[in-house]
Amino acid sequence: MIEFAQLSYRYPDQPQVCLDQVSLTLPAGSFTLVIGPSGSGKSTLLRCLNGLVPHFSGGEVAGSVRIAAYDPIALGPRVMSRHVGMVFQSPEAQFVLERVEDEIAFALEHAAVPREQLRIRVEEVLDLLDLAPLRDRLLTTLSGGERQRVAIAATLALQPEVLVLDEPTSQLDPQSADDVLQALVRLNHDLGLTIVLAEHRSERVLPIVDLVVALDRAGRVVSGPPREILATSPLCPPLVTVARAAGWQPLPLSVKEARPFATRQGLAQQDAIAVGKTGEAGRASATGPTRPPRPYLEIRGLEAGYGNTPVLRNLDLTIAAGEITLLMGRNGIGKSTLLKCMIGLLRPRRGEIRIAGRSIAGRDVAAISRELACLPQEPDSMLFADTVADELRTTLRNHRLPVNEALIDELLAQLGLSERRERYPRDLSIGERQRVALGAISITRPGGLLLDEPTRGLDYEAKAMLGGLLRQWSREGSAIIVVSHDVEFVAEIADRVLILGQGGLIADGPPWNVLGNSPLFAPQIARIFPGRGWLTASNALQGLQQK
Structure with missing residues (x-):
């Protein structure tokens, strides 16, 4: 189906x-994962x-690409969008209209698909992706997982031979991500769609x-079955790190495949082994501060919403200086609303x-941002300058601070962006743009940082x-609040985990307690x-050595 x-x-x-x-060949009906470092060319x-x-x-x-009998380099996206x-x-970024059903029909209308056939195709993809109950909803009212499924449905309505997805779960909570991935499994198994x-x-x-394609920073690739490449x-991921060691x-x-190995080693049963005291997961509880932490952010009786719709109700929260707090919760539950407040x-x-x-009233x-800087989900909203280094200089000038080139060089090195300092930020990969935006808000060293899906x-x-x-910034006294769906990242860095439920907090504690x-x-x-009490690969490897 696909040949490079x-x-x-x-x-x-x-x-x-x-x-x-x-050089790469992907068979018809295959499901392929592309991996590689940020900026490697995925x-x-x-x-x-x-x-x-x-x-x-x-x-x-140079060279060639073939999709079945088609040449994308010669034909271009106007023709290839059908295939x-x-x-x-x-x-x-790819939505045009407001209603779910209208958005799915849009590409078919522009392709001059006859009306009767258009209605059939729209109904088919609505059913295929469990979107029929949402057909009349406004796209702005949908959760992240629902919007992702609408984007897939609008793409599938043209009945392409190949479906290509770029980081489809990066903004989704675990349940929404699983919903999207299971929808893709159905498309691959039931329709034989190449993904x-x-x-x-x-x-x-x-x-x-079925297959993994791995890119390196030099633009070279290797491909093969998942176990062969991941070896x-x-x-x-953490599971494979532990399994290899x-x-x-x-x-x-998968967890299902790994549990029998843990059982054979007598490690899969629940017991009372020093929960929370192993490695990074127990960092806050085992080596916590010797004096009471100084509150940096205090919220009392917060109520907020949009129009007549309440989102947060009577929320109380205190964030200490020198503390890394992770805020989690389902898509659409109010995490970004809390950050906006x-x-x-x-x-x-x-x-x-x-x-x-x-x-902060008035x-x-x-x-406010001089004391509590915020990195939004969309890094492009923070990027205005012609070069990466200029983004940091612009922030310093806007805050009427001296432009310290040594400080800029140090921060770019810490963010792994030294080789990108003279590049135009919007030409970079999404991960690199994310790091540029983080540099832009942190160059002033505010006392607190809010990071939304960093x-x-x-x-x-x-x-x-x-x-x-x-962790370095928290040791220096910064109060850091991170909104994230990336549970593996949360397990690695959190001193404290908050889970937001309908209207307010439903969990608040150390990571080993909340996540475990x-x-x-x-x-x-x-x-x-x-x-x-093990949450990370380093926790497990340390525990296995002791065993």
Whole structure:
């Protein structure tokens, strides 16, 4: 179905190739996962399949691509959109209309599909993706998982031979992500649809794919069955990290496959082994501060909502300086609403918010952001300058602070962006843009940071680097609040975990307690070794050595 033959590609004005002599064959009906470091060319590879590269991006191409009998390089996206459906990282970016049913019908109308056939196709994809109850809903009222399924349905309505998805679960909570992935499994199994999916959180996807394509930073690829590639790849989830170190064979790719190995070693049963005292998961409880932490953010009796719809009710919360707090919850439950209230973008109906002992009432957003800087989900909303380094200089100038080039160089190095300092930010990958935006808000070293899904588009190495940087800033006294659906990242860095439910907080405690006991938010290691207090690969490896 898909064949790359010695394909090389270079973006305009870039000295190095992004893809280097890629040769690859993907059979019809296969389900393929594309992995690689942030900025390694995963999105570029996917865009070659429908002609967006090079017809939209420009640049230099050598070699060939074939989709069945079609040549995307020659035909371009206008023709290839009939054969290759693509779902981008942000489904909102490809929506045109307001209603679910209208959005699904839009591409069919522009393709001049006869009305009777159009109605049949719309009904089929609504049923196929369990969207029939939502057909009359406004897209703005849907959850993240529902919007992702609408984007897939609108793409499938054209009946493409290949479905391509770029980070489809990056903004979804675990349940919504599972709903989307199970929908893809049905499409692959029931329709024989060829699916190519790029995803950094491979722990979600590995159990359901047939092939893995791994890119490196030089644009080269290797491909093969998941166990073969993951046996040596540095980009492996916690479960595989532990399995490789423990010598488990055949290499397990899911919790279901890993549990028998833990059982044989006598480690799968629940017992009272020092829960919360092992490794990073027990960092806050085992090595906590020797004096009472100083409150930095205080929320009392907060009520907020939109129009006549209440979202938060009578919420109380205190965040300490030097503490990393992770906020979790289902899509649409109110996490971003809470962040908007904290920085003054949404005025609460009732209650008080204090930062460093001072109420934010009557203060504008710019003044609040000097003390509590916010990184939104969409990094592009923070990027205005011509180069990465200029983004940081612009922030310093806007806050009337001296432009310290040494400080800029240091922060770019910490963010792994030194080699990108003179690049145009919007030309970078989503993960790199995320890090540029983080640099832009943190260069002033505010006392508090709010980060909304900061691991979006980041590989395991980049997430580890980000975690180390956040821990360094917390040790220096910063109050850090992170909204994330990435349970593996939460397990690695959290001092405290909050779970937001309908209207308010339903859980608040150390990660080993909140995550370890959650059927929805438990990380892989907690599911393999229940009751041990192990949340991360390092926890498990340390515990296995002691065993």
